[in-house]
Amino acid sequence: MRVHSDGQTLGWGPGACPSQWGESLMNLWRRLWSTLRLPWGGGQTSVQSLLAEVEVLRRTVQAQSEMLAASTQIQAGATQWAELRSRVDRIEERLFNYYRNRWDAIDNVADYLVGAEIPGDYMEFGVYKGTTFFYAYKIMAPLFPQMRFVAADSFEGLPEPRGIDAQNGYTSSFCTGQFAYSEADFQTSLRTAGLDPERVVILKGWFHETLNDETARANRLGRIAVAWIDCDLYESTIPVLRFLTPRLSVGSVVIFDDWRCFRNLPDYGQQRACREWLDANPQIALREFISFGFHGQAFTISAC
Template sequence: MLRPVKKRIEHMLKPFPTLYRWASRLYGTVNRSTAPLSPGAPGALREALALAKEWASGDVGDYYEFGIYRGGAFAAAQRACRELGIESVHFYGFDSFQGLPPVEGIDETDGIFYEGQFAAPKDAVVRNLTEEGVDWDRTTLIEGFFSDSLTEEAKEAYPFRSVAVALLDCDLYSSTQEVLSWLESYLVDGSILLFDDWESFGDDGDLGQKRAFSEFLTKHPGLQAESLLSFPPHGQGFVVRRGQ
């Protein structure tokens, strides 16, 4: 009910960043739903996880989500695995629980993102996930801004395995860059990457997640990406191919 109204208001207020931010905060206060902000995310996750299961020759790997907000997409991924009979996946969720970090450089381009946007307290997220029936024995939430949490120390502290599916719902070029750099060692042939904010800047490949992924692939010539699926309103998925 609220989502179509929100889209219309966003479109009208986009040229006025101060008003846009005020309206965004108001919407976050009024709308307490745990449903993903991207309505196409649950379906995309189910399709990606089904493919990961189909392609796996052994263990499927693990699920990674960067930017879990209120937990709606994260819960949907677990629900999809239950329905698909995928039992070996561990679910890792990374979030600051304080919203976006300071928005600087090219991420400031049109003012649609701002520091603290999409904040959701960790205790509220845990409560949401519990109500959604997540299996806490298969769930790990890692708190912190990516610059602090995506470290070599974290790789030693947790038994991370290869990526089956990763959802990058981190909005910014800088955050996406940090995620991809850290995640590279867990990408195998057939890993699926879902970029929730791929089209946030339209066709401009010099901004946002498009730029971060393009630079990442240039830096790692042994990796290739094949377009896999798109999902509303801004999402795009790729399957990773890793050369020998």
């Protein structure tokens, strides 16, 4: 609030409300009219003083308007930020749950291997950035000192979907180059995660070209205790299962990460590849073990 020299109160301070501003303006105009009735010499100073006070009031009103506009923008920004933060939280929760399903499966598999005393290595087909692979190492490496961890990947993403993999109604949106992650980046992530390179084998290349006996001999690959198959497509799963056939033991765990993709239909994806594999190898029998997420299914080998 401001007090004029004649004792009149002028309510145009920063905290004044609009009604006070209006009252102040009326007082100013009354005083201006009275001043104009004075002799010119005495009224000139009073007029200048009033005009100065009018300018102060104008600036105060403008400042109040700007503050109100800024406050409105801040409130709108705060609302938008809260909505964005909520969306990020939901995405983070979904992402955590997405991997937690796999981590729970690995925990259960590790517990099973300890009790079942299954020898062999851990082998993952389709490692992408290594999230599942690194977690498997973290859990299983201390439990099984002789176990090695084999990462097989093209590091170029998925191949071009063909045949039944390319039928748009059932593709689960898989496409050429999806999940590409360079071997160099994977190696960097491996070191960052603290894996012992002496216990890790990396097989780079398309599965139908690299998964063979020559590769197995060159890398001293023997029995496989756990096979995590995360290659998504029917055509990619076939050479994986062919490679595993002589390397599985009774009790080994075979995990299909994409078992229920392609609308969970038995004639597509990994379900079809598995059925054809069993038909071609009647000595092999599977027993359902655990499911995880909406997509994954693990089996144990009951005969081979």
